[in-house]
Amino acid sequence: MRMIVKTIFQEVIFNKVKASTLFELYTDPIQHEAATGAAAIISGRLGEPFNLYNGFCFGENIDLKVNQLIIQSWRTDGWPEGFDDSVVVIKLIEQDENTLLYLTHANVPSALAASLHNGWHQFYWNKWKAYLQIKNSSGT
Numbered sequence: 001m002r003m004i005v006k007t008i009f010q011e012v013i014f015n016k017v018k019a020s021t022l023f024e025l026y027t028d029p030i031q032h033e034a035a036t037g038a039a040a041i042i043s044g045r046l047g048e049p050f051n052l053y054n055g056f057c058f059g060e061n062i063d064l065k066v067n068q069l070i071i072q073s074w075r076t077d078g079w080p081e082g083f084d085d086s087v088v089v090i091k092l093i094e095q096d097e098n099t100l101l102y103l104t105h106a107n108v109p110s111a112l113a114a115s116l117h118n119g120w121h122q123f124y125w126n127k128w129k130a131y132l133q134i135k136n137s138s139g140t
Contacts, residue, residue: 003083006113008105012125017132019092019099020067025128026090027070035131036123053123059085068092076116080109101125 014022025035027044032052042050044064051058056077063071069092073085089104108116 003080004110005106006108006110008103008108008113008117008120010101010103010117010120010125012101012103014099014101014129014132016097016136017099018067019094021132022092022099022101022128023067023070025131027064036127038123059088062087074105076112078112080111083109 023044025031027042029040029042032040032042036053038053040050040052042048042052043061044066046061046064049058049060050072057074058077059073059075061070061072063069070088070090072088074088075083075085079085084107086105086107089102089106091102091104093100093102103120105116105120
């Protein structure tokens with residue numbers, strides 16, 4: 001049986017935020033949990049497994065460049081049986097005072113693509129922006 005896959009592309013601008021801040025929000029479990037409000041087992045080390053949102057998504061860090069690039073094998077608890085992991089690429093590029101975040105999420109089962117596309121915004125980018133706004137306004 002041939003499975004149909006999709007690739008998700010997203011570009012998000014984080015105003016007045018350093019790439020190092022976003023890298024740490026994703027790879028440091030304490031900051032990840034603080035920004036998303038969900039349990040996170042993750043690290044900024046190559047080859048380490050991760051488990052996010054109470055086991056909803058999990059995989060392994062397959063390439064990392066500190067403050068620049070995160071590449072992971074990735075799947076959800078509802079992944080179709082026999083379907084290969086997807087690959088998540090998060091690229092961070094500082095531009096002036098801002099950081100551009102480019103997400104490529106490849107090899108996504110087509111039945112999950114819309115949900116995952118929306119999920120990245122709902123559970124990450126929007127939550128990160130709200131968290132950073134609160135953190136910056138409190139001076140911490």
